[in-house]
Amino acid sequence: MSDRVRQFTEFIRRRWPLLVMPAVILAVFAPFITPPSGYLLFGDDFFRSYGFFRQYFARSLSGGEMPWWNPYLFSGMPFAANPSVSFWYPPNLLYLILPYGTAYIMILIFHIAVAAAGVYYLLRKAMRPGTGELPAAAAGITFALSGYFSARIWSGHVDTIAAQSYMPWVVGAMFLLWQKPSVRRLAAASLALAVQIYAGYQTMAMYTLEIVALAVMLFSLYRKSLRPLVLTAAAVIGGLGFAALQMIPNWEFFGRSIRTFPMPYEYLSRGSLVWGSLIQLLYPFHWGDQYSFRGPPPNYGEQAMYVGVVGIVLAVAALIIYLPKFFEFPGARKKDENIIYVAIFAAAAVISVWLALGPNAPYDLNRFLWEYVPLYRGIRHPSRHLIQFVLAASVLTGVGLSRVKHRFLQLMLTALLIADMGIFARHFLELKPAPETRHDRLLVAGLTGGGGPYRLLQNFGTWVPPRDALDFDAAVVYGIFSATGYDPSILRNYYEFADAVNGNPGTGILEHNVQIPYLNTASPYIGFLNIRYILVPIGYDPVGGSPDRYSLIAENPQEGYRLYENRSVSPRFFAVKTVTILPARSDVAAAVRSNTGDISETVYAASGDVSNDAATQPSDCKSGSDVRIVLSEYTVNRITLKTQSDCNAVLASSEVMYPGWTASIDGRPAKLFESNLAFRTLILPRGTHTVEMRFVPRTVAFGLSITFGTALLFAFILRTDAFRKGV
Structure with missing residues (x-):
């Protein structure tokens, strides 16, 4: 046997748990990597929105045009600055190389793997002393296949999945920085945070920093030093500097979007857990699944927190084992420094559930943050804090499993955990016909032909069946100019115009927050908006009674729509x-x-x-x-x-x-x-x-200058530090 073969065999023998994570992930997702022609792994919002954005992104760049602007939705809105797009996130370049369906599944699997590897890294490298490889791998699988990930695959929340996959990497990088500060570790922590911000859905970065804030307070008390606080501040500033290219345009857009409308807390807190929700930790489908959910609003995906029955048992066991040590804090330091990390994640688990309960908690901590933290005034669904619980419970699962000293029992528990999480995750994976296969080709051809440019108005809710004939955001793929769309970030000035057209002195934001309100088709501003075509459901047709202004040009009872032509349309x-x-x-x-x-x-x-x-x-x-x-x-x-x-x-x-x-x-x-x-x-x-x-967009140049300046500053400091050490 050659030395190389012997080394490889020894590596497999000693490090085989490393292979468990990719093997399990591939086993779970294998049937969906190469689906039959015309089918894709289903994700609701990806099928309704994100997938079209990715195609527009790829088509524009492939054609040599930077898509700063999106002229096709809401009568025009920023594209690159839209947080839903994650414009500068490198993995999205796969959409330029591969068919969008293939790129979608590859990027999704990549983020599931990133999430699993992040928890493994956190337990093996960032905690002192770290756990064994098998407990770390089992914890990584628990996190990556948890309810918060799996249910969101079905929901199609690709930006949320991407951002939350980096949460353990940011937390772990901060731990390493506090343990042994160095310029390299400071740069690594800053870059980890920046990558999470670039990945999208920046609320996840805020939730990550909440865990970091809790951890640094406990760690500083434990070490009796303010140095971790200073290092954390430096890392966060560095991360924001690295991410300025994306953040500054995003925040300009956010500041001019409907998310700046003042919203009552009662509205934002819709989607809180109830105490009965906790039964899902043991029976994940107690209130039904993604199709039949009858629990608290809005849906299963926003309430999902399952980490496996074995996972919960092991996490609780870790707390029981370490609970006595909480009361001998200083004395336990030399015996087992994991006590501080267990304390951090135990506190994170409790606080995240407390926040997720919203007004159903004995004291509404989420409302406190809503009142005193401006960022919270635009965040809906307190249950989204459950990502913090899922991370904490997954880490504690690894800690608990590492305390099982009998190797066979440890292997059996790992196998049960993997089987449980794999079966659970597969429940949310299904192939469905790709969006373009259900669109009405005759309708699309009619809307894209002829003179123009003219706009289309889909004057119905984004959940109403005629959307299957033509998804709202599919306009960006077909080159159809639309007066509406499906997006949680609509420009506020345009939304205010829609309210005014409807004669509304207030705002319709509480009823319509992902599209403009249904427009008054009797208003002369329908013509002003360059709307030539109006698509309405057959069951709700406010246009048919106006034959002097509108002509019926198509009706499809099977798809449930009527298409009207406006005879008094103004040019653009x-x-x-x-x-x-x-x-x-x-x-x-x-x-x-x-x-x-x-x-x-x-x-x-x-x-x-x-x-x-x-x-x-x-x-x-x-x-x-x-x-x-x-x-x-x-x-x-x-x-x-x-x-x-x-x-x-x-x-x-x-x-x-x-x-x-x-x-x-x-x-x-x-x-x-x-x-x-x-x-x-x-x-x-x-x-x-x-x-x-x-x-x-001037904010792109401004953000790029800050990002470039941050990179130069870190490069200079790293080079100076290396030179100093060399001397």
Whole structure:
């Protein structure tokens, strides 16, 4: 036997538990890696939204265009800055190389493996003394196949799964930094946090930092030193610096989205656990599964926390074993330093369940955070804190298993745990026809053909069956311009416009938080919005009674929809005679609500929003004036118009205003301003001109400079540190 073969055999003999994690993950997911043609591993939100975003991302980059903007949903919105997109996250580049269905399953399996390896790393390397390899591997499988991961696969929460998979890596990197501080470990902790932020759903990074905050307080007390606090602050600042390229555009978008609407706590806390929810730790389907769930709202996926019966028993055993040592804290340090880590994760488990209970807890700790922590005012479903419980319980499972000294019993418990978690996880994995296979091809062809560009309005709820004929967000794949969409982050100015069109002096955000409210089809602003087609359910048809404005052009009883054509649609860009300048934005909203103005004659703007040109050089167009506007180019980030006018006119549009959009007339900068609450407008001088609008997000350059500066700073410090050690 050669030395190489002997070394490999010895490695397998000694380190075989390392192979358990990938073997189990592959066994669970193997049937779904190469599905039959036309089928994909089902994930609800991936089928309804994220999958279309990934295809748009890949198609744009493959075509040589940076998709900063998404012109297809909600009459236009940022794309790269949308947190749901995870634009700068490197694994998403797989969508450029592989078919999107293949890339989807590969990236999903990658994150399941990252989650398992993270807990293994946490138990083996970051805790002192670490556990054995088999307990660490078993704990990793527990975490990666837990209810919080498995149920979310079925829900299609790909960004949540990606972000939560890095939670143990961030916590472990912080532990190592506190134990033996170094520049390298500081950089590693910062990078781990940054990668988690890039992965998406940044609430997970906040939940991770909550565990870190709890841990650093206990660790500092344990070590009687403030150094861990200082190191943690430095690592967090470094992580935010590394992630600035994504965070700064995300936060600009968030600050202008509907997530800034003040929402009552009673609404945000919907989705809290009840005490009876804890029975799911032993009987995960006590209240039904993803199809039949009858427990607390909103659904099974938001309540899932199963870590296996064996896992719970082992986690409780770890607490029982270490509980006496909690009362001899200093004296136990030299005997078994795991006591501090057990204390950290025990506290994390208790506090996370406390937060998840929301108003059902004896004292509503979640409400306390809602009142005093601004970030909590936009976070729904306290039950999402359960990821902290799942991580803590998984780690404690590994600690408990490591205390089983009988090797055969340890192997048997591991086998039972793996079988339990594997069977549980497979319950949420199923193949279903890919979204494009159920879309109505005739409907899509009708909406993408003809002149334009014109918009479609799907004037029904995102849960109503006609969506199967054409998913709301499928518009980005087919190149259909839509006045609505399916996204939890809608631009606030556009949503306020929709409320005003409906005559609503308040907001419909509590009823519609992933789409705009159903629009009043009798409003003249339907035409202003460039809506040529309206899709409605047969069972709820507010359009059919308006034959003077709408023509029925298609009906499909099988899919349950009717398609109408609007005969009074305005072009995307058109001229009006005047800008009606009003004192405040609330006055503009009132003017739109009234529906009394002539949209072909004027637009409304708040005095603080209008350009100097609009204020000092009003339009001099009269009824016989000749103004011609021709759309010569319309791409994702650039629009070119050819105009000819015998008067100073106002160029109105139904294109949504957002920072980063600029305009020029014949190559000279022109001032864009916001009219009718949400739309790009400018003063168009008489004569023949070329008008260009470009979207160049300045926050990307700003974020890139911070990320690059952070990288340079760490590189300099690391190099200096290496030089100093070398000397």
